[in-house]
Amino acid sequence: MLKPLALRAARLVESGLERIGDSEDDKPVLDSYLGYATPDGVLLRGRVLSHLRRVQPDAEQSKWMNLRQMVNLFVTDEVQGVTVTTEDGSVTGLSDAEGYIRLMVPGDFDPGWTTIRLKIDGQEPEPFHARIPDPSANHMIISDIDDTMIQTGAHSLARNLWTTFTGSALTRQAHDDATALMEAMVAGGRNPVFYVSSSPWNLHDFLEDLFAAEGVPRGPMFLRDLGLTEEGVGASHGTHKGAAIDTLLAVNPNLPAYLMGDSGQKDAVVYRDTVQRNPGRIKGVALREPAPGVGADDAAAIAEIEAMGVPCYHGPDFDGARRHWGFE
Structure with missing residues (x-):
C-alpha cells in the first residue's frame, strides 16, 4: 500500500519539477553523451530536452550557489517523439518517453575519439563524440x-x-x-x-x-x-x-x-x-x-x-x- 502511494507522490513531484522553466516557445535541444564503438559501428547516445541548464563553474562561488546550479541540472524537461538524424540524413532515431536517443552509425572509424554530427530537423547539427578502441589495446x-x-x-x-x-x-x-x-x-x-x-x-x-x-x-x-x-x-x-x-x-x-x-x-x-x-x-x-x-x-x-x-x-x-x- 505504501509503495503505490510513494510512487504517486514522487510522480507529482517529478511532474512539477519538469514544468519549472517550461515555455511554449522552447525549441527542443540535444544534450550529447559520449558514445562507444560496437562490432557494427558507433553507438551515439544523448537526450532531447526543452532547454539546457548549464553554467561555467566558478571555484570562488559559495556552496549555496553551487547547490542552486546543481539542482537546476535535475530540473530537466524531456521531449518525446523528436526525430534526430545524422548530418547526412543516413541514420535516424526517435527520442523515447524520457527524451533519450540512441543512434547506431555503421562504418569503420579510426582509433581514438571520433566526432559525428547529429541534428534535429530545422536546427544546426551538434557534435557527438565516441571512443574507438585501438587495435593494439591489451585490455x-x-x-x-x-x-x-x-x-x-x-x-x-x-x-x-x-x-x-x-x-x-x-x-x-x-x-x-x-x-x-x-x-x-x-x-x-x-x-x-x-x-x-x-x-x-x-x-x-x-x-x-x-x-x-x-x-x-x-x-x-x-x-x-x-x-x-x-x-x-x-x-x-x-x-x-x-x-x-x-x-x-x-x-x-x-x-x-x-x-x-x-x-x-x-x-x-x-x-x-x-x-x-x-x-x-x-x-x-x-x-x-x-x-x-x-x-x-x-x-x-x-x-x-x-x-x-x-x-x-x-x-x-x-x-x-x-x-x-x-x-x-
Whole structure:
C-alpha cells in the first residue's frame, strides 16, 4: 500500500519539477553523451530536452550557489517523439518517453575519439563524440565513479548528497591514487576506459568537466536514468552496473577487462556476479575501502572472486593495486 502511494507522490513531484522553466516557445535541444564503438559501428547516445541548464563553474562561488546550479541540472524537461538524424540524413532515431536517443552509425572509424554530427530537423547539427578502441589495446578498464575515482562519501547517503549538491566541477576532487592507476593502465590512450555509475545522466556534463579539471582519463559513461517506474526510481544499483558491464564486454569481445570500484556500495557483489557470468573475461578487480575494512557480504564476494581465479585487491587506496597488477 505504501509503495503505490510513494510512487504517486514522487510522480507529482517529478511532474512539477519538469514544468519549472517550461515555455511554449522552447525549441527542443540535444544534450550529447559520449558514445562507444560496437562490432557494427558507433553507438551515439544523448537526450532531447526543452532547454539546457548549464553554467561555467566558478571555484570562488559559495556552496549555496553551487547547490542552486546543481539542482537546476535535475530540473530537466524531456521531449518525446523528436526525430534526430545524422548530418547526412543516413541514420535516424526517435527520442523515447524520457527524451533519450540512441543512434547506431555503421562504418569503420579510426582509433581514438571520433566526432559525428547529429541534428534535429530545422536546427544546426551538434557534435557527438565516441571512443574507438585501438587495435593494439591489451585490455579495457571499467570503473565506478563515486568514491572510486572522485571523493564523495557515497557509502554515507547524507555525506554523498551534501558533497554532490554543494560542490562544483572546480571544487570536487579526484583520488590521486585512482588517477595514477588509471593513467598507467590506459597506456597513453591505447587501452580504453569506461565509467559505470549509479549517478544520474543529469550529471554527465558535470562529470565531464570534473574529469577534465582533475586529469582523469576520458571515457564513455554509463549512468542511470532516475525516471519513475513501477519498481521505483530507475534501475537498482546492482542491476544497472551489471547490465552496463555485460554490454561493454559484449561489444568488445577481444578485450579482457579490469574492474575498479569500492566496498561502500556492494561493488564486490556486482563484480563477483560479473565474473560468474563472463568466465575468462575479467583480469582483475580492485576495490577501494572508503571506510576501514569490508563488510561480511563484500568479504564473501571477494573470496569468491579470488576462488574463480581473478585477483582481487582491496585497500584504502589503489597504490597497492598498481603494484599488484604490475602497472608501476
